[in-house]
Every structure is written in structure tokens, then in C-alpha cells.
Amino acid sequence: xxxxxxxxxxxxxxxxxxxxxxxxxxxxxxxxxxxxxxxxxxxxxxxxxxxxxxxxxxxxxxxxxxxxxxxxxxxxxxxxxxxxxxxxxxxxxxxxxxxxxxxxxxxxxxxxxxxx
Amino acid sequence: xxxxxxxxxxxxxxxxxxxxxxxxxxxxxxxxxxxxxxxxxxxxxxxxxxxxxxxxxxxxxxxxxxxxxxxxxxxxxxxxxxxxxxxxxxxxxxxxxxxxxxxxxxxxxxxxxxxxxxxxxxxxxxxxxxxxxxxxxxxxxxxxx
Numbered sequence: 001x002x003x004x005x006x007x008x009x010x011x012x013x014x015x016x017x018x019x020x021x022x023x024x025x026x027x028x029x030x031x032x033x034x035x036x037x038x039x040x041x042x043x044x045x046x047x048x049x050x051x052x053x054x055x056x057x058x059x060x061x062x063x064x065x066x067x068x069x070x071x072x073x074x075x076x077x078x079x080x081x082x083x084x085x086x087x088x089x090x091x092x093x094x095x096x097x098x099x100x101x102x103x104x105x106x107x108x109x110x111x112x113x114x115x116x
Numbered sequence: 117x118x119x120x121x122x123x124x125x126x127x128x129x130x131x132x133x134x135x136x137x138x139x140x141x142x143x144x145x146x147x148x149x150x151x152x153x154x155x156x157x158x159x160x161x162x163x164x165x166x167x168x169x170x171x172x173x174x175x176x177x178x179x180x181x182x183x184x185x186x187x188x189x190x191x192x193x194x195x196x197x198x199x200x201x202x203x204x205x206x207x208x209x210x211x212x213x214x215x216x217x218x219x220x221x222x223x224x225x226x227x228x229x230x231x232x233x234x235x236x237x238x239x240x241x242x243x244x245x246x247x248x249x250x251x252x253x254x255x256x257x258x259x260x261x
Binding site: 032033034035036038039043049051053054055056058059061062063064 | 136137139140143144147157161164165168169172222224225226227228229230231233234237
């Protein structure tokens with residue numbers, strides 16, 4: 001599934017898209033615990049989260065996560081956005097809650113991370 | 117890509133407790149170095165995750181630490197010596213889900229009790245030694261395929 005399709009499904013606002021929305025996403029994980037993300041994620045996945053601090057971008061970079069969606073219309077600050085630009089990680093924002101956003105993507109065929 | 121490691125490469129970082137702003141800098145530097153050397157992507161990810169978890173542990177629990185890595189043609193060794201409170205029960209601390217992190221750390225998305233187990237999971241060799249009131253030393257070795 002491409003990021004463009006994901007943005008449409010989630011009726012998302014694109015905060016930054018350093019390389020456009022033609023990015024292929026293979027799976028997704030939904031979490032606010034960054035250690036859980038580092039433990040269970042698979043590469044080329046997307047993170048759905050309610051946290052907007054810069055260390056979320058660091059976590060994504062370390063884990064090889066391709067994109068981040070912030071739920072409940074949470075907007076990151078400029079420091080977080082700038083770090084994501086530097087790391088070339090696209091950021092989206094949706095009004096849906098984590099449960100609904102995850103459900104919509106799963107229903108559309110995007111699987112969860114299957115490490116465990 | 118063939119591995120481009122003909123000699124021992126090493127570097128050190130000083131980590132400061134409580135400093136979330138620089139969290140992940142050492143892991144990022146290590147990741148860049150391993151990428152430059154042509155190391156396998158899976159190995160890079162394991163090393164970066166293990167190092168990042170170690171950095172976060174220092175930031176959450178310790179006053180300061182020294183992180184040192186050594187890359188040889190056979191493996192990478194990452195050693196973190198912290199000046200922190202030490203761990204009373206290492207066996208308990210190694211259990212998935214066990215955490216002593218305060219609420220403010222959990223609110224930032226850390227302290228799920230996955231850090232040490234994840235460091236061990238991503239290492240081929242994992243050693244931990246701790247003295248209460250003095251600090252904790254963790255050494256992780258990740259072998260190249």
C-alpha cells in the first residue's frame with residue numbers, strides 16, 4: 001500500500017513528505033510505547049502513534065520505520081518536524097483515534113507487524 | 117556489498133542522564149558507520165536497536181555513562197558503563213514487562229520493561245554486571261554473518 005492510499009483512507013493531513021507519497025508501506029504497528037515499537041516492528045512498516053516528541057522520530061529512524069501517522073489530530077512541534085525532514089521520514093496526521101485508524105488500514109489490507 | 121573492514125574501528129560517546137534531546141545520537145552515528153562499512157542491513161538494525169535501548173536506559177536511569185564500540189572484521193562489541201543506581205535484581209530486570217521507570221518516563225513512551233530484553237534479543241552475546249549504588253555495565257556482541 002502506498003502512503004498516498006494510506007493518507008486517503010485516514011483522511012490525513014500531510015505534515016511533511018520529503019520524498020513524496022509514493023512510498024510503499026508493507027505493514028503497520030500502533031503503539032505509544034517506543035520500546036514496544038523497537039521490539040515488535042518489522043522494517044518498511046509504518047508507525048501509528050499518539051506521541052509527537054522528537055525521540056519518536058529517532059525511534060523510527062533506528063527501527064527502519066518508513067512513515068509515522070499521528071492520531072487524534074496531534075501535531076508535532078517544529079523540532080520534531082525538522083528532525084523528520086532530515087531523516088526523510090514522512091509525517092501524517094489523522095483525526096481518527098489509534099483504534100479506528102488501525103482498523104481502517106487493516107480492513108483495507110495493510111497487515112500488522114508480525115514479529116511476534 | 118562486500119565488508120570494508122580491514123582494521124579495528126572504535127569510537128566512544130559520553131551520555132548524559134535525563135537528556136532526551138540527544139537521545140539516539142550514538143546509535144545514529146554507529147548506524148552510519150556500519151552502513152559506510154557495507155555491513156548487512158539486519159546486523160545494522162540489530163546493533164542500532166540494541167545501542168538505542170542502552171542509550172535510553174542511561175537517559176532514564178543514570179547520571180551519565182560512557183558508550184564504547186569496537187568493530188572488527190568478525191563482529192561488533194558495544195559496551196556501556198553507567199554511573200547510575202545499579203540494578204538490585206538482574207534476573208527480574210531481564211524479564212519482559214518488568215520496569216521501575218517513573219510515570220513521566222512512561223508518558224514519554226519509555227519504561228515498558230522491554231529495554232534489557234530487547235538488547236539481549238538483538239545480541240549474540242550479552243553480559244550485564246551491576247553494583248547497587250555504583251552503576252551498571254552492559255556488553256553486547258553482534259557477530260557478522
